[in-house]
Amino acid sequence: MAEHIVVVGAGYAGLAAAKLAARWTGCRVTLVNERDRFVERVRLHQLAAGQRLRDLPLADLVRGTGVELVVDRVTGIDADVRRVRLATGSLTYDRLVYALGSRADLRVPGAAEHAHSVSTAEDAEELAGALRTARVVAVAGGGLTGIEAAAELAESRPDLTVLLVTGGRFGAGLSAKGARHLRSVFDRLGVRVRDGARVAEVRADGLVLDTGELVAADAVVWTAGFRVPELAREAGFEVDGDGRLVVDQALASVSHPEVVGVGDAAAIRRPDGLELRMACATGLPTTRHAMRSLAGGLAGREPRPLRFRYFNQCVSLGRRDGLIQFVRADDTPVERVLTGRVAARYKELVVRGTVLFERHPVLPAG
Structure with a gap:
């Protein structure tokens, strides 16, 4: 009898994993997700700014693939008997693909009560609802998510005063040329930046810095970090300090080899020890590697080492501008960049390409 593979989580990595497992292994594959829609997470700052996104029912995306879709919430994993507990029942598995992703880290005092995320x-x-009556919005976090959110809100809602507050240097991780373009776009959009400012608390009236200063705002967007579910730790799987599943070069759990980790919830390292960052661009190619390794293992073949390199960081700066920061294989920036409308079109093609990949995951991941 064919083995049963259960995939938990239908984000970018989980949906692709389920479809590839069904195509490459010949196993029975069940995909479990709390919602019946695929969410284009990389576009959620657009949704927050009042734009409409495509409706992508998961049933449509898995139709004809052999993947069985179960819409339910995962409440726990019993590793000793290989069972996934759901809100309305349970599923047993021979192999588990752990793809539960990440959410905003709202552990700073007051963030869970008073901040919004994307x-x-x-x-x-x-957040879109809260912004209907807001005049000032503060974006906490200067990473790519915060940068994209601040630019989108400022462009879509010129009636808003948009602030970006970050504990680090604004544009850190970009080349000098990239950082200059970012600053010029924010100046053009009227986004005010406070860098080197650490948030100690979120209140209904804004952000409190560690100096005690209040940065007043009607709404707060929290983009300062992400965290993963505790289910892997609770199941007894080996996890790192952030709760991410520790995996080997085949992306199998080092403590439970029948479990494969993909996407944000897995701590994936290259053979040289570099830990890969949480990103769609990371998740798609490594998921394909994981499923090839799984299929090969079922066929008695030894898995190949993970081969992965970075090429660029794609940043939308509203709908009419963008920044493509080219990087070395280890994700450190080089001076070469694309900017302006060309970069905006480039980023849009990449984002559209992710959905094309989800429909046809045997295609190359961009």
């Missing part, structure tokens, strides 16, 4: 569709919709 890590789920529901979060983004709530």
Whole structure:
């Protein structure tokens, strides 16, 4: 009898993993997800800014692939008997693909009560609602998510005053040329930047810095970090300090080899020890490697080492501008960049390409 592979989580990595497993292994594959829609997470800042996104029912995306879709919430994993507990029942598995992704890290005092995020569709919709009556919005976090959110809100809502507050240097991780373009776009859009400012608390009236200063805002967007679910730790799988599943070069759990980790919830390292960052651009090619390794293992073949390199960082700066920062294989920046409308079109093609990949995951991942 064919083995049963259960994939938990239908984000970018989980959906691709389920479809590839069904295509390459001949096993019975069940995909479990809490919602019945695929969410374009990389577009959620657009949803927060009041734009409409495509409706992508998961049933349509898996139709004809052999993947069975179960819409339910995963509540726990019993590793000793290989069972996934759901809100309305349970599923047994021979192999488990752990793809539960990440959410905003709201552990700073007051963040869970008073801040909004753009890590789920529901979060983004709530933020869009809060912004209808806001005049000043503060974006906490100067990473790519915060940069994209601040630029999108400023362009879509010129009636808003948009602030970006980051504990680090604004544009850190970019080349000098990239950082200059970023600053010029924010100046043009009227986004005010406070860098080197650490947030100690979120209140209903804004952000409190560690100096005690209040940065007043009617709404706060929290993009300062992400965290993963505790289910892997609770199941007894080996995890790192952030709760991410520790995996080997085949992306199998080092403690439970019948479990494969893909996407944000797995701590994936290259053979040289470089840990890969949470990103769609990371998740798609490494998921394909994981499923090839799984299929090869079932056929008695030894898995190949993970081969992965970075090429660029794609940043949308509203709908009419962007920044493509080219990088070395280890993700450190070089001076070469694309900017302006060309970069905006480039980023849009990449984002559209991710959905094309989800429909046809045997295609090359961009």
